[in-house]
Amino acid sequence: MRGNPLEVKILTRRFGLPNSASIDVYLANEGYQALKKALAIKPDDVINEVKKSALRGRGGAGFNAGMKWGFVPKQANKPKYVVCNADESEPGTCKDRVLMEYDPHQLLEGIVIAGYAIQSHQGYIYIRGEYRYLMEIVDHAIAEAYARGYLGKNILGSGFDFDLCTHSGAGAYECGEETALLNSLEGLRGYPRVKPPFPAVIGLYGCPTIINNVETLSNVPHIVLQGGDWYAKLGTPNNGGTRLFCLSGHIERPGIYELPMGFPLGRMIEEVGGGVWRGKRLKCVIPGGSSCPVLTAEEIDVPMDFDSLTKIGSMLGSGGVVVLDEDTCMVKAAWRIMKFYAHESCG
Amino acid sequence: MVDLIKLTIDGKPVAVPPGTLLIDAAKQMGIEVPSFCYYPGLSLQGACRMCLVAIEKMPKLQTACTTVVGNGMVVHTETPEVANARKAMLEFLLTNHPLDCPVCDKGGECELQDAVFRYGAAETRFLETKQHEEEKKFSSLVYYDRPRCILCYRCIRVCDEGMDVNAYGIGFRGAHSEIIPNRGEHLECEECGACIDICPVGALTSGTYRYKTRPWEVTYTGTVCNHCGDGCKTTLSVRNNVVIRANNRDHSGVNGEFLCVKGRFGWDFVNSEQRLTSPLIRKNGKQEEASWEEALAHTAERLQAVLAQHGPGAVAVIGSNRTTNEENYLLQRFARSVLGTNNLDHHRTADFSSLVRALTEAGAADRHATIEEIGAASSILVIGNDPTHQHPLIAYQVRQAVRQHGARLYVVNAGEIKLRRQASQYLQVSPRGEAEAVRALAGQVTASQDLCTGEAEALPTFAQALTKESDTVVIFGDEIQGQGVGDLVRWGLTLSGRTRFVALGDYANSRGAADMGLFPDTLPGYQPLSSEAARQQFESAWGSNLPTTSGRNLRSILEGIRAGEIKALLVFGANPVRTFKLEKAAFAGLQFLFVAELFRTETAEFADIVVPATSFAEKSGTMTNTCGQVQALKRTMRKAGTRSDLEILLALARLFGQKWPYQSSEDVLREIIALVPGYGIPLPGLLVGHAVATRPEGAPPPLERPDLVFSSRDSLFTSGTLSRYSWALNSVDEAKKPYGHAF
Ligand SMILES: Cc1cc2nc3c(=O)[nH]c(=O)nc-3n(C[C@H](O)[C@H](O)[C@H](O)COP(=O)(O)O)c2cc1C
Ligand code: SF4
Ligand code: SF4
């Protein structure tokens, strides 16, 4: 991973450490401290802290995570589930992959805290089929967490139980959509459900369920540990924290960079990505994965947060920033992207 | 009273109950929002995007089929943007569509065709080669043409939610998606054809109808199915005197759009090449074709000879479970007032008499449930029978009650019948243990050790749960008869609310045969023969005396034939040789056997005279379903050479010198309405196709012997003798044998 001095490393701060995926390295670097802290307070207080943080979903839609958790009925005589969306298949997006590869325990800790917050006792991580090697890493981390008592019965003596396992997708883009994902997880065809009802009320197996992206959940331990206010201040109003931007395309230094929310796109391309490659001029940018409307070279002053991009008619999406140079044939680019969606259409 | 939601659609205000879908709210105002995947009664799919409408303050067009109304919503269903979106959706749907409308079965009644006609998507921007796939034969009755399929999921949902079969899924993805049947390449299912019917396009086509006609070249007649006792309304499509389709697309009648495999496909016996079209007279031991006049004159002569020589006690009459009320009524009149005998019966498939008797005794003669009431019940108790096979509409109604409004279903059965899947309580009893279970539920006896094959507490738990219900509909098969019906009714009436009952009889007019008094000891309307008043009523109407002593029941008729005491037998639309598994020797003592039939059945083979009768499709009259609802049968076609039982009986009566005052079945019906207790029904509703409930009341004699009442236990693919002449039913029955009906 290439670094850049402009980065604000929160989620990626352990990435450089040798053996960063192991539980020992994690524990030596504040690992599972947040869980301990969360288990000592009321579940609702955890939700409130997350609400305060203005953490918004990193899967694409940017919905306020704390609010989503708040929709789960408190009194339900059904089980509740936490599902982590690790299907990462939006073209141009590759951040969940590194989060699981270099710091899986950060994600596990976030999931257990989310489980505690909504009083769920079972979680699933739905991992994109092509990420087979990640299955091994995450499964290994889960085994470590069970062995050390961060998963399973009576976690850290709190009386709270939580089980977690991984589930492999079969390689369908559509299964990243939350309700198609739930169907797939249930063994059905990966086809989206009619909403409402939303998963928070009727989700996995008809039970209340929260679904969050890998990056969203990986943020949770930091919010619990350092407080919602601290987190919110890292970004712009209503857009808390940092974000892993996946810079790709015709750019000098492609890579994944953790930058504060609201970091201007132009500066991202120039100062972080080293500018358009081969000295060419910029034609346009896809700001958040291939399903987002394209921004022209004139529009790149925009701060990269959810609300600013919505305002100019595009989306922050999944954080996949694809830079296209002046020589790109836009018709061909559109055709290529359409081919992808035609192939992945659920019918 | 909940507050109505007020909104505006296309500039007009409307108020609807909360939870109403936008598409339905619009419909109420006469605004039709086009839709493919939306289907009332099925779960929402939101797949086709045809129903997009503009809602003010919403950034994008919304699907009217999934959007619930909200207060103050302002909706536009026909803006240029909306029309454009629909046109684009159609353009998409047509990208791979073969546009073979000129040969497609659905042409003329296709929802896609209609939508394109309305929104126009004649030009396309897609120049790619269409993906072609060969048509697939899912079963002998269901074919699938992938290129025509618009993936609306209706077939999948109706099979799952309506039929509880779940035979379909979708395979592959995107433009390659296709409907896949449960066995990969073929269907293993109930073959009800609901999926074909509900398919908006010509993707699913019917084995009996495909490529035979254009829909505007047939005549349509609403009539009643002739198979089981549930009495589904059906519309027969007839072309050139051949029935080619049955469905109920106007959702009328007791069944809405439901038809089972027998109703949708099993009418084809009507078209069978094996239909009799000429009377047969046995001459020198061989049945030879003869004219109607000769056959009927001969019949009258032979009967008169037997009567002169041996008296009326030597003549017997067996009636039908499938002929009309008017025919059965005339048959018993003929037997009683012309032949002078009460040796009259039919194959009783349910003990309707005991039900009427018990209800009348309890002062609860109005507690018969209708088909509709089953579907609306909050709790249902099913004892014995296997409705999925024997009463497909009632099984459907039960499932709908459970699925649509959470009714609780209680099942008592010796077998693991399919309906147990909907049951909130299922009491499995030992074989033929249903009657004992009823006595045990009623607290008359303690259940024997081996009654409940499950746990010991099963019965008390079951009884306990039932006491919490009210307005229960109790449905029972032939397992409950005689005394057992009395036990059931007395106990059932102790449950809270208005308990109502249904006895399940096998065939289209099993109930009517009983109502019309095809009994040796009971007059029409369950009046005991012993009742002087009842007898006199008919005597004065008919101007003749009726025999006063009870005649022989069916078992006793057969025994009488064997013993040489019965010399002449008339059989109308029944096949006792098969039903009672008789040998030829059983009829050796007969001097004369007359059979009116559609086919040369086992019984007809033995006959001295066989006359070709008309089928249900070729005559008018009324039928009474197992719930006691009367419906009109309407003639849809003619079959040369045949006559209806009504015409046959009128002719025979004439030959006996009688002047009967009937010109048509309607004349007979008027007499039934006037004379038969419980049948005082209004004629107009009946004539426009309604099912009119009867309210029989009476004290018929108790059941003489238990072997008189028994069901044939038909499967979904059989229907007594008739189904043997149905190519459609036989073809699916054969195909399913290796799988043991495992749907
Ligand atoms: C077609 C489609 C594909 C999607 N793919 C993904 C994905 O791969 N990963 C993901 O996290 N969210 C994906 N989403 C978004 C999810 O539906 C959902 O919003 C997200 O998992 C919620 O988590 P968050 O609130 O933490 O972002 C997709 C949505 C759509 C409509
Ligand atoms: S015919 Fe078969 S597949 Fe079609 S709806 Fe009926 S049971 Fe289902
Ligand atoms: S076969 Fe017909 S009903 Fe089934 S999905 Fe295709 S178009 Fe719809």
Ligand code: SF4
């Ligand atoms: S349920 Fe009975 S009446 Fe209805 S279609 Fe089937 S056989 Fe005919």
Ligand code: FES
């Ligand atoms: S009818 Fe609304 S999406 Fe199909």
